[in-house]
Amino acid sequence: MRHAYFISDAHLGAHSKVPSQVREKRLTQLLSHIYETHKQEKAYIILLGDIWDFWFEWRHCIPAGFVRLMGTLTHLTDSGFQVFFVPGNHDQWTFGYLERELGIKVVSDPWTFEYNSKKFFISHGHKIPPVPASEKLINTLFESKVARKLFKLVHPDLGICIAKKWSHTSRMHHPPEPPQEALERYEKFVEEMQSKTHYDFYVFAHLHYPIKKTIKGAIYVNTGDWLTHFTYAKFDGNTINLHKWGD
Numbered sequence: 001m002r003h004a005y006f007i008s009d010a011h012l013g014a015h016s017k018v019p020s021q022v023r024e025k026r027l028t029q030l031l032s033h034i035y036e037t038h039k040q041e042k043a044y045i046i047l048l049g050d051i052w053d054f055w056f057e058w059r060h061c062i063p064a065g066f067v068r069l070m071g072t073l074t075h076l077t078d079s080g081f082q083v084f085f086v087p088g089n090h091d092q093w094t095f096g097y098l099e100r101e102l103g104i105k106v107v108s109d110p111w112t113f114e115y116n117s118k119k120f121f122i123s124h125g126h127k128i129p130p131v132p133a134s135e136k137l138i139n140t141l142f143e144s145k146v147a148r149k150l151f152k153l154v155h156p157d158l159g160i161c162i163a164k165k166w167s168h169t170s171r172m173h174h175p176p177e178p179p180q181e182a183l184e185r186y187e188k189f190v191e192e193m194q195s196k197t198h199y200d201f202y203v204f205a206h207l208h209y210p211i212k213k214t215i216k217g218a219i220y221v222n223t224g225d226w227l228t229h230f231t232y233a234k235f236d237g238n239t240i241n242l243h244k245w246g247d
Contacts, residue, residue, distance in 0.1 A: 053167050178209050
């Protein structure tokens with residue numbers, strides 16, 4: 001039976017109390033652990049977005065750094081592991097590089113699948129309704145084909161500088177714990193979904209806060225982050241649990 005691991009919100013490249021390279025090394029340690037533990041049955045690895053604090057693929061250029069992570073992910077896919085990527089609001093600008101060079105399968109948000117007779121509803125979380133008007137405007141802009149084409153015309157050095165400043169400013173306005181409104185919005189969404197279609201597991205990210213709750217017969221999990229919590233979720237073929245790397 002294949003296990004499945006869910007990891008999100010490493011925000012590699014972002015300034016934080018734990019430096020980006022230290023966080024990247026911890027993340028690659030987990031991925032190496034997954035490889036050693038499951039190299040026979042090849043566990044699934046689902047990256048639930050915002051792995052990079054900023055990601056954009058120009059025609060001949062990607063953001064510098066992250067070679068430890070990309071090398072580890074490539075080793076996993078070359079070894080037969082399936083790695084899936086659900087783009088987040090910070091790293092949604094993928095245009096083929098991850099698939100072509102790293103062997104990662106980029107999937108849509110939300111993403112649903114069934115495994116071992118268990119139904120999963122997967123999302124990074126920034127689109128969970130009702131999305132506040134300001135966030136909806138930003139999401140629309142970032143998903144615009146015109147905006148993406150225009151940004152490709154910007155020199156990478158300038159583009160990355162702009163993106164880092166925006167990301168830092170955005171993070172400064174976020175409280176250390178998610179607001180009650182956001183917590184309730186996610187739970188209400190699960191309740192409403194369950195009243196229409198049954199899923200066994202809902203796995204979200206984006207809140208940077210590890211959560212596991214049972215809601216109307218389903219298990220809702222938020223994977224936390226790799227900025228402060230260093231948490232991930234693991235499905236063992238029957239149920240899903242949160243774990244903290246290093247415990």
